Amino acid sequence: MKVISIGLLGLGTVGSGVVQILESHQDKLMHQVGCSISVKKILVKDTAKERLVEIDKDMLTEYPEDILSNPEIDVVIEVMGGIEETRGYLTKAIKNKKHIVTANKDLMALYGPELLELATENQCDLFYEASVAGGIPILRGLVDGLSSDRITKMMGIVNGTTNFILTKMSKEGRAYEDVLKEAQELGFAEADPTADVGGLDAARKMAILSTLGFSMNIGLNDVEVQGITEISEEDLRYSKKLGYTMKLIGVASRSGERVEVSVQPALLPEAHPLASVNNEYNAVYVYGEAVGETMFYGPGAGSLPTATAVVSDMVTVIKNMRLGVNGRSAVSPQYPKQLKDATEIFAKFFLRLHVQDEVGVLARITNLFAEHGVGFDKILQLPLDEKESSEIVLVTHTATLAAFEQIKQKLHDYNMVREVKSTYRVEGEDNK
């Protein structure tokens, strides 16, 4: 029986998970692909280091060439992370006609199109299901399951760290710093959490999702990003009072040929399926013209879910090898990139203001909104402890981002407005 040889780049938690699954599911995998699968070489930084899984020391190497240029290796699985160096490794491997499976969203968000093109040229497969929301087969869903539909909007909770933090802050009324510390202790947040809490990680995933879903080359720079570090306990309290749940939401929407991709904290109605995606879980909500609303839900990260996605991709590569059809599954984007401007982006908006508590202040503010053609869904005015001040919290009807930004700017300039405390988009109501 033919043996397919795997080269593994990296042996951290995901790499160890891959080795573990390949061992424990050997029978099932053989049944599926009709041949035997063996890990030949594993690239590590230090062959002497203690490992999470029991491994034959002879398999380990510190020399990338032992994998990238090894004629015996058929498939390279990249779970080492990193960008520039890794890009070089994969480029070399593809030129040596090796098929690639990667879990690297940073790499794919930046160099995905380039690497996919190179793979197609070399008749190699390059699969990256594990790069977005590890445990959810969302990319396959977009490529296969919804292939005959026109996707008009995707909303994703695609970062487990921030979802864990926001869930704890909302449900337990705890402060950001406090929850971040717990997340770090539990291993849900990195020692340096900047890429997660700043929204960058989610933005990378939204770039990958929207490139596939809209068949358009969306890069990281096309994604507007705002993280969760500025969210206050007041914002969360008011959200709840108004019947909303705050989530870090990646939005990718299309009207006609023009798209918007962004990541920001946004309010969702409590009954929305995304609102009950809690803790470290991820989910992607997809609106298709024909299918209507679908959602994919699961663990966003974790070594075993990610390793499962990696092995699933490897199974597809090996099936393709046996059928002799590698390198034909990547479909290059069909449409040129066209981004919406702020006059084409529609949402409802939440606004919290501190104002001087004087006669006519609310009238002045509501007039301002009316002048820009923006109506209200909800308004609350409450006195503040501070002398002669009150707090106004409101949610608009659907308006353009451009109109809302203009209103915000004017509010800043009004004397009676002490401070614009916060603004958020409200998603999932009627502005699909």
Next chain:
Amino acid sequence: MKVISIGLLGLGTVGSGVVQILESHQDKLMHQVGCSISVKKILVKDTAKERLVEIDKDMLTEYPEDILSNPEIDVVIEVMGGIEETRGYLTKAIKNKKHIVTANKDLMALYGPELLELATENQCDLFYEASVAGGIPILRGLVDGLSSDRITKMMGIVNGTTNFILTKMSKEGRAYEDVLKEAQELGFAEADPTADVGGLDAARKMAILSTLGFSMNIGLNDVEVQGITEISEEDLRYSKKLGYTMKLIGVASRSGERVEVSVQPALLPEAHPLASVNNEYNAVYVYGEAVGETMFYGPGAGSLPTATAVVSDMVTVIKNMRLGVNGRSAVSPQYPKQLKDATEIFAKFFLRLHVQDEVGVLARITNLFAEHGVGFDKILQLPLDEKESSEIVLVTHTATLAAFEQIKQKLHDYNMVREVKSTYRVEGEDNK
């Protein structure tokens, strides 16, 4: 450019949806499959009848042979429903080397294995994604996305009619008959709703799902079925009081090599993701050893979602045709069927009883449970309007179905027990 010709069996709402999608997405589909797709012939009962979509009358035929034995037709899409006659049509089409896409769960639950085998023999594809939960790419998820995982349990809300009825009954406190009537008026329930409300439709889908998920030939007769017609308003009220939501749940679980597949009304904790799947929506929750919990959510039926799934399958068939690899994707079940008996099925149970209100009655009942080694999670006792009667509502800790059935039998025989009003499984807490 090559043209792929489609023969359509049936032109009801789903068939019309397929025609509509093929027309409106012609460009996108050509981009994906690299050739043009044309509907050649459509089998209908009456060519003279008024149609939902504009159609060239010449395409319509009342003679199945015009499609089944037409050498110009490459792919047969079956959306006519029915079982025995349809089985004959598809058998003939496959023998004539035509690839098949079907949305017919009744057929697949009964004759799936036979038809799949015939298709493989004839190097034909047979895809049936639309047969389970039309709008959710769950079958692909099971076959591809979770291919390297070991699935231990699936729980599905796989019937839109019953979910619509139960949602309305729970949220609006309305009676079964009343909501059924509304569902029929809205088109969510058939004039004869027996197959839906009796659980048979859900059972067919669970047979298909568990055959794929467990790689074991599970037939409709292997599925224990109970419908929703006996659910009372009291049951729903108590469920809510105890923090549960009642859903018609398909359960497919595996321990070691043995499986259980059943459909019944069951209670779910309100925080469980399946509990917030409302109205006509469907969802399938999947537990994998490696991936943990994932959920697929979407519209369960409806002509456009189902048509979308049909067209997605058709895209896969055509891609396979161009690659020359049809008929190789069906994997026959790996394991022999082994069903659990009642001593191997674990769940928590809800029980509602009417008893004589006399000293010692609760002690007698709790002793009975203790004798069978079953503990309690929750107990409520309340006086009834009826003289000298009370109602006892309890939820057990995890127990075997066998033990619970024995207890139930003994309760029936006790004099002080006036009536065992209802029993339900409680799922989604700790008995994964």
